[in-house]
């Protein structure tokens with residue numbers, strides 16, 4: 001954050017000519033890195049949260065205006081009030097039981113911090129230049145560069161964890177654990193969303209639709225469509241829609257009909273495979289190839305992200321790993337409907353469908369996808385699922401026909417892909433190749 005505010009200050013002054021240093025201050029809040037919080041031994045997340053928070057608490061020059069802390073059970077599901085209270089108390093202990101907020105910047109004058117900050121600023125500057133050479137950020141996004149680099153950086157981190165170059169306590173080292181009193185409870189250690197909430201919302205929507213004036217709604221939607229077709233500002237027409245009781249879904253559909261739907265680059269066209277390397281991945285490549293030969297064509301997997309959640313990291317990492325292992329991979333990005341996924345599975349003739357759901361709506365989505373697949377004669381195509389899936393839902397998913405379920409604690413992607421090869425083999429009556437050494 002020190003590097004970030006330094007860079008911001010420099011850009012404001014040099015590029016935008018803001019001379020008053022006070023006006024160049026960037027005001028921002030910080031949430032610590034939730035991506036690093038683990039499902040395995042989740043109590044360790046508290047240490048991780050505190051350490052990351054200290055970075056901005058100790059560094060006054062970083063000028064964080066607010067900190068927001070996730071809870072110990074971040075990778076398990078939504079936090080309950082008690083979990084949120086614990087996260088809040090962490091801040092309060094730091095603020096009121098320590099004197100850390102009473103000093104200026106205690107990193108000031110440290111040559112180590114200065115060098116680290118300098119290196120980060122230089123790296124960021126080089127990246128900014130690269131983006132500018134591409135024609136700016138919009139061009140860099142549209143060309144797929146930005147997404148590809150995000151995926152690549154995440155892939156490199158996961159490979160380093162897999163190789164053991166990065167230690168994650170409880171995940172790739174020190175996995176042994178006594179039984180946890182926090183997670184051992186039958187009702188689960190996170191917030192369960194009451195299904196009544198969904199029914200209530202649907203009811204409210206029905207009531208709204210019943211009481212609004214249908215003529216006003218169609219006139220407002222026509223106004224929106226006309227504005228969108230012309231160069232007119234769509235805001236007044238949108239406000240008219242809101243007053244008439246047009247729902248966000250109807251509003252979005254109207255705009256989609258005119259502008260179409262943006263499918264962002266997926267960024268999975270990268271590889272970290274080292275040709276010729278004699279590692280576990282090489283073993284996996286052999287298994288994928290051999291199974292493809294036995295089945296008469298290369299193994300093909302559809303990675304599908306149904307529903308509305310935008311958590312794409314898991315799907316991307318599975319897609320990259322599967323491709324590095326020799327699978328042909330079909331992945332079209334986030335927010336597909338069950339129907340689109342089943343249709344793609346049919347058209348692409350895949351051996352297996354891999355779904356990724358982190359929204360909590362896995363039961364409904366899987367049920368719908370299974371129905372859609374059966375309706376297309378794909379009842380025999382195996383389905384595996386990954387994401388934030390509470391352990392108590394696994395049996396139900398198995399009953400629906402899901403062959404395997406993976407969650408964040410399954411950090412060994414080679415093992416996951418190896419098991420998927422076995423799932424494909426089993427669906428064709430071939431024997432298992434066993435655990436990957």
Ligand code: B12
Nearest residue numbers: 034074077309310311312313314354356359360386387407
């Ligand atoms: C990063 C993250 C985000 C990023 C997502 C960026 C991106 N492009 O993916 C951002 C900041 C955008 C985000 C936003 C939100 N998030 Co979020 N997010 C996370 C976080 C911290 C990590 C997820 C992740 O990327 N993990 C890394 C990948 C590699 O792991 P993974 O997906 O779990 O995949 C592994 C396995 O699950 C499995 N797997 C996954 N998919 C598949 C598919 C196949 C085929 C296979 C075989 C295996 C497999 O293999 C992987 C290997 O380990 C989690 C908490 C956590 N630590 O898990 C919350 C979390 C998922 N988010 C959550 C929420 C609530 C949200 C928001 C709704 C918050 C809000 N109120 O706005 C928004 C929703 C945004 C949206 N439009 O959908 C909740 C979901 C709760 C639930 N399901 O009940 C979580 C659990 C946090 C929490 N405890 O509240 N989030």
